Amino acid sequence: MIQVVNSKNEKIKEVNLLEGFEVKDISLKLLHQTVVNKLASEREGNAYAKPRAEVDYSTRKLFKQKGTGRARAGSRKSPVRVGGGTVHGPLPRDYSYTLPKKLKKRALIDAANLKAGEGNIIVIDDFGLTGIKTKAMVEVLKNIGVNKSALILIGDKNEIIEKSAGNIPGVKVMNVRHPNVYDILNHEKVIIMEKDIALFREALKWN
Numbered sequence: 001m002i003q004v005v006n007s008k009n010e011k012i013k014e015v016n017l018l019e020g021f022e023v024k025d026i027s028l029k030l031l032h033q034t035v036v037n038k039l040a041s042e043r044e045g046n047a048y049a050k051p052r053a054e055v056d057y058s059t060r061k062l063f064k065q066k067g068t069g070r071a072r073a074g075s076r077k078s079p080v081r082v083g084g085g086t087v088h089g090p091l092p093r094d095y096s097y098t099l100p101k102k103l104k105k106r107a108l109i110d111a112a113n114l115k116a117g118e119g120n121i122i123v124i125d126d127f128g129l130t131g132i133k134t135k136a137m138v139e140v141l142k143n144i145g146v147n148k149s150a151l152i153l154i155g156d157k158n159e160i161i162e163k164s165a166g167n168i169p170g171v172k173v174m175n176v177r178h179p180n181v182y183d184i185l186n187h188e189k190v191i192i193m194e195k196d197i198a199l200f201r202e203a204l205k206w207n
Helices: 028-043 101-116 134-143 159-164 183-184 194-204
Strands: 002-005 011-015 119-123 150-154 171-175 189-193
Touching: 028 183, 101 183, 101 194, 119 194, 134 150, 134 159, 150 159, 150 183, 150 194, 159 171, 171 189, 189 194
Parallel strands: 002 119, 119 189, 150 171, 150 189
Antiparallel strands: 002 011
């Protein structure tokens, strides 16, 4: 059971946030696989070194073939010369790969259970913000026990919450319908509004 609190951290009631999604054995290996997959998908892979064909030099022969006492040289583009093309250098590539949908869903459930077991999921009835005020949001987060970082999961687009939290270091606002294992684990606290609990449970479903 998780306590539902208000913006002043006053306890209102209790709620079983993970009803139907409780697990006893949390797979740290599965969580690791999912995090690596997320980071690989976001990796740009833009490293690039020009091969011989793309080095911008003249193709004229540097000096005559015979009679100089030097090794035969045909082009400045040769990889053995300074400024020449690179042999087997890095080229743009896509590092992303897919994981089975059920595997990712199970990892999400494990991450939620891990955070809940640590006491790091906060259910709040309302932030009580009347306007876009970063200072007010900082005060609310301080009241409910956020000391380092927090992931705020909201259902509907809320400009007041999004912009009030936008400039706070370590705080991220995300749609509760699309949570991911990396962001849940990467933030100390996960904050969910009481009215969005059903949407969060929906996001945890296998199908």
